[in-house]
Amino acid sequence: MLISPRSPRVGAARRLGRRNFRGKERLFLAEGPQAVREAAGHRGAGGEATLVELFATPDAVERYPDIVGAAREAGARVHLAGEEVIADISTTVTPQGLVGVCRFLDTPFAEILAARPRLVAVLAHVRDPGNAGTVLRCADAAGADAVVLTDASVDLYNPKAVRASVGSLFHLPVAVGVGVERAVGGLRDAGVRILAADGAGDDDLDDELDKGTMGTPTAWVFGNEAWGLPEETRALADAVVRVPIHGRAESLNLATAAAVCLYASARAQRAAGGCRSVTDGQ
Numbered sequence: 640m641l642i643s644p645r646s647p648r649v650g651a652a653r654r655l656g657r658r659n660f661r662g663k664e665r666l667f668l669a670e671g672p673q674a675v676r677e678a679a680g681h682r683g684a685g686g687e688a689t690l691v692e693l694f695a696t697p698d699a700v701e702r703y704p705d706i707v708g709a710a711r712e713a714g715a716r717v718h719l720a721g722e723e724v725i726a727d728i729s730t731t732v733t734p735q736g737l738v739g740v741c742r743f744l745d746t747p748f749a750e751i752l753a754a755r756p757r758l759v760a761v762l763a764h765v766r767d768p769g770n771a772g773t774v775l776r777c778a779d780a781a782g783a784d785a786v787v788l789t790d791a792s793v794d795l796y797n798p799k800a801v802r803a804s805v806g807s808l809f810h811l812p813v814a815v816g817v818g819v820e821r822a823v824g825g826l827r828d829a830g831v832r833i834l835a836a837d838g839a840g841d842d843d844l845d846d847e848l849d850k851g852t853m854g855t856p857t858a859w860v861f862g863n864e865a866w867g868l869p870e871e872t873r874a875l876a877d878a879v880v881r882v883p884i885h886g887r888a889e890s891l892n893l894a895t896a897a898a899v900c901l902y903a904s905a906r907a908q909r910a911a912g913g914c915r916s917v918t919d920g921q
Contacts, residue, residue, distance in 0.1 A: 640719040641694070644727035648718065652694065652728045652740055658794050666691070667796035669739040670729055672703050677806035678741045679709035684750075688713040689809070692740035694720040694728060699736030706737065715739070730798040745795060746812035748787065748822070752829045754812070756784035757914050758904055759826060759858040760897065763819050763872055765792045766863060772803025773894035774861060779807035781901035786813045787822050787858075823860070823875045831856045835876035836900050837867050838890050842880045844903055854913035857904045864893040 641649060654660040655668050669678045669690075681689040693710040697719060700707050710717055725734045751759075760778040765771050771793045778786050788795055795815050801808055817825075823833050832855050834847075847853055860876060862868035873879050882891055882899050891899070908915045 640721065641724045642721040644724055646724070649694075649720075649724050649727060652692070652738065655740065656730050656798060658797070661794070661796050665743040666740055667743065667801065668728070668730070668798055669741050669801055670731060670737070670798065671735040671802070672706055672737055673806045674801060674808075675737045675739040676706050676709065677809040678739050679706060679713050679715070681744065681809040683742065683744060684746075687742065688715065689741050689744055690715045690739050691742060692716045692718070694718050694725060694738045696720060696722055696725055696736040703737065710739070731802070743796065744809070744813075745815045746785070748814040748817045748825060751785045751787070751812050751814050752825050754784065755829060755856075756826075756831065756858075757856040757908060758783040758901065759785050759787060759831065760901060761787045761789065761822050761826075761858055761860045762792045763789045763822075763860050763868065764863045765861060765893070767893075768793045768797035768800035769803045770864060770893045771795070771797075772800040772805075772808070774897045775800075775804045775813065776807040777894060777898040777901055779804075779810045781898070781905040783811060783901060783905075785811060787817050788813065788815045789819045789822055790816045791819065819872055820875065823858075826858045829856075831858045833858050833860060833876045834900070835860045835862075835868055835873050835879045836882070836896055837862065837873060837879050838881050839867065840879035840881035842878045844880050844882050844900065847878070847880055848903060848907060851907075851912075853904050853907035854910060856914050857908075859897070859900050859904065861893060861897050
């Protein structure tokens with residue numbers, strides 16, 4: 640049982656809280672039962688297990704035997720660890736007793752394009768890790784085929800982003816470090832319509848739905864919550880769309896706006912004549 644935060648194994652895991660160390664080792668932390676459960680069941684493109692190591696308190700081992708068992712079945716090294724050790728590794732105020740060390744799992748952008756995606760969320764200039772993780776979760780819930788984080792956005796493996804995704808990080812392909820112009824150009828060449836979400840957009844989301852233009856393959860580009868999308872990024876889109884505000888609220892936060900936009904596309908794509916109906920019979 641690991642009881643000392645000075646243990647070399649504990650120190651190596653703790654350092655994964657820093658971006659430079661994560662990049663060097665190509666490893667990141669997944670904390671809590673939901674994230675660890677998803678990590679234990681995930682494998683990379685080559686069949687390699689994503690979860691490589693698990694630190695668990697005795698209480699967590701007793702409470703989540705299925706998760707610990709899945710970690711062992713995945714070939715992860717399981718360490719029984721004291722509360723002080725878990726607190727030292729964890730980046731949360733109230734750790735839940737399980738911290739996993741996982742391999743990077745981002746997907747090359749070319750592979751996403753080759754899969755002919757029909758609904759994609761592009762995070763351009765999103766700097767807040769909580770927002771990034773929440774948008775990823777929204778994209779997963781809406782049935783998106785992929786998420787793309789541009790090189791101007793936050794690190795996908797920031798602990799706050801991983802936590803905010805609530806396991807969705809392990810559910811769909813995510814490309815990282817893609818330039819905005821490359822992301823937009825590649826998706827457009829793949830037959831995907833580009834819509835920029837912006838509160839000052841010329842087009843209204845309700846009008847887009849009424850026109851019947853939302854059923855085609857679509858990529859939504861989301862920007863920084865504080866200042867939106869730069870003009871040069873807006874200019875790359877086929878349309879700049881605003882979510883209508885029918886009440887007195889000044890605006891919607893990024894994750895809420897992303898959920899509205901992605902679900903609007905998901906519904907249109909599944910309606911009669913939408914791209915998923917045509918190709919999937921749904």
